[in-house]
Amino acid sequence: MSLDDVRRYLIAYDISDDVRRTKVAKKLESYGDRVQYSVFIVDTRPAKFLRLRTQLTDMIDEGTDSVLFCNLGTLRANNRRSLDVIGCSRTITDHGPAIL
């Protein structure tokens, strides 16, 4: 799997129910890095991303919850400057894509 196969995705959620929020957070923790309380960075191939998106769709209540996906491009093209944090930042792993 080369850097050209892997894309970086930013995923943010707004979920009021504690049980659903915890389930979604645990799923995302298994795929990527938590950069804020409700924001994750996931480096993976598009096919695996679609599987994750489907799993999250099944977990949420589409009437009240929201999950935002932002495709930041290939890992190779991804410029470190495109993500920038002020204040108390968490580490984003840069050692390759998540093993799924």
Next chain:
Amino acid sequence: MSLDDVRRYLIAYDISDDVRRTKVAKKLESYGDRVQYSVFIVDTRPAKFLRLRTQLTDMIDEGTDSVLFCNLGTLRANNRRSLDVIGCSRTITDHGPAIL
């Protein structure tokens, strides 16, 4: 101001203090669209973005708060597919950049 001058930024915050969080949210509401409770999309020129970034830096407590900035590229190059929401979504204005 052409579409080539304008960039789309995703801005997300993690702020525990109610007063600071409200101040940051009000500032961001004056610049762009709220897409989730703590996630905004701002379309603006890089110079204006830097001014906003400085204002937010002055508002937060860098020891406890966090603001994440993600540069999504020029508005011209920006592909609608790069942002995708499942569930309950808010509208992102597409009629040009914020007037600052």
